[in-house]
Amino acid sequence: MLVDASTPVRVIKFRSETDEVANLQDSVATEEPLEIRLSYDDGSSRQVQNVAVTMRTPGHDNELAVGFLYTEGIIQNAADVLSAEHCFIACSENRENVIQVDMSEGIMPNLQKSERNFYTTSSCGVCGKSSINAIRTVSSYTDLADSDYVSADILYSLPEKLLAHQAVFASTGGLHASALFSLSGELLIVREDVGRHNALDKLIGASLLMNDLPLTQKLLLLSGRISFELVQKAAMAGIRIIAAIGAPSSLAIQLAQEFNITLVGFLRQQRLNIYSAEHRISIS
Known part of the structure; x- marks a missing residue:
């Protein structure tokens, strides 16, 4: 279930066919930033790196972070992820808008796979890519048997x-x-x-x-x-x-x-x- 998925606002609604004007409370979709952080062991110490900030509707943030890292080619499977949680301990402000994905021991993220800048808008997930070739991420599943009808x-x-x-x-x-x-x-x-x-x-x-x-x-x-x-x-x-x-x-x-x-x-x-x-x- 989405958390804070809608926000109440005051709105003036006007209908020209009846000249009706109404001052009402309405609901709009909530949009807030989510910072995705990645924690991994580089062989000498635990590193924490900011990977992206995306404008999103709050809710299912751990799925969003993991899905983003997977579709960017930064992680390969569920076993790469130790945990994906909001940053309640290390963050003093806006904790609900920061999520940290901890990589499993011995797993290095493929950060070079992504050429995305640290900010993406809610309307365009490709903003920040340096070239169209950089987003032609190759799927691991192209050679599977095809029987989908x-x-x-x-x-x-x-x-x-x-x-x-x-x-x-x-x-x-x-x-x-x-x-x-x-x-x-x-x-x-x-x-x-x-x-x-x-x-x-x-x-x-x-x-x-x-x-x-x-x-x-x-x-x-x-x-x-x-x-x-x-x-x-x-x-x-x-x-x-x-x-x-x-x-x-x-x-x-x-x-x-x-x-x-x-x-x-x-x-x-x-x-x-x-x-x-x-x-x-x-x-x-």
């Missing part, structure tokens, strides 16, 4: 199932969601955040901590548009079918084609567009 009828049913589990979105209208479904349409995990890349990192982080990677025989549903980075993160987790209510970008389609990922956009009102690897979807 889903019917169009199952896909048509997913947006309504997702919306029924977006309680905070219902009250604020301001959160993105990433949802993991079985190929039969069973909802498995939902994560929400003001940042679409954060929502997916939370979902992948939760799966990693449950030792559920790779996410084969499952499909990913995104509540908005499909960006390049979301396809890259899905590829890192072994996801082969991505569907979204919104549109894909040109680079998202290009990367999906490179990784042989089925990419579906504009999934709404019994309609869908297939942009790559259409062999995994049964239309009839």
Whole structure:
């Protein structure tokens, strides 16, 4: 469950058709910074390094941190992580907005894998990358047996199932969601955040901590548009079918084609567009 996912605000609502003016209390999605710190043994002493600051909706912060480190290629699996907790002891201020991931003994993080600057916005998880080649992180799961198939009828049913589990979105209208479904349409995990890349990192982080990677025989549903980075993160987790209510970008389609990922956009009102690897979807 999200913590402080919505914030009450005063708002003046105006409706031109009736000239009605109302001064009300409303709810908006909470956005706060999260600093991700990494603690590891370099062979001589324990080091603590600030890895990133991302603007996020509070809640599932340990999953966000672990998912971010995994999709950036900094950690390889759940065994690399000893713990991921808010920094309550070493931090005197804003402790709830600082999370420290402690690496297991003998595990060195691949910090050279990430060329991200220490700040990313909630809307663009790629900001700070030095070049597009730096974010073409290679997935460990590209050579697995491919037997993921889903019917169009199952896909048509997913947006309504997702919306029924977006309680905070219902009250604020301001959160993105990433949802993991079985190929039969069973909802498995939902994560929400003001940042679409954060929502997916939370979902992948939760799966990693449950030792559920790779996410084969499952499909990913995104509540908005499909960006390049979301396809890259899905590829890192072994996801082969991505569907979204919104549109894909040109680079998202290009990367999906490179990784042989089925990419579906504009999934709404019994309609869908297939942009790559259409062999995994049964239309009839």
